[in-house]
Amino acid sequence: MRGTLEIHPSVVRKVVAHAVRLVPGTRPGASVKVDGSGGDVAVAVKVALRYPAPVRTAAADVRRSVTEEVERITGYRVRSVAVTVSALRAETRPRVE
Secondary structure (H helix, E strand, O other): OOOOOOOOHHHHHHHHHHHHHOOOOEOOOOEEEEEEEOOEEEEEEEEEEEEOOOHHHHHHHHHHHHHHHHHHHHOOEEEEEEEEEEEEEEOOOOOOO
16 A cells, blocks of 8 residues: 655645746746645746746746646646746846946
8 A cells, every 4th residue: 555645735836936936037926826636736827027038938938847847846747837927027237326
């Protein structure tokens, strides 16, 4: 008889946030929501990107990174990853006076 391991949703959210940070062009502070149970999850991410960023490419990279990291670290199957780009923000540079 084999046991099962259940991972708390807050841990899965942290894994998703980590996976988003791995994607070049994303800004810190992504909002993450995870639904599901029994090793089968759906993820929703709201992320800000650096301007100018290719939005479609960045969203696809976020989907791929989240899927790979969640499945690798938790062993859970990722059903879907919904990515919403909430903002495009330019890099702020210090003003020289």
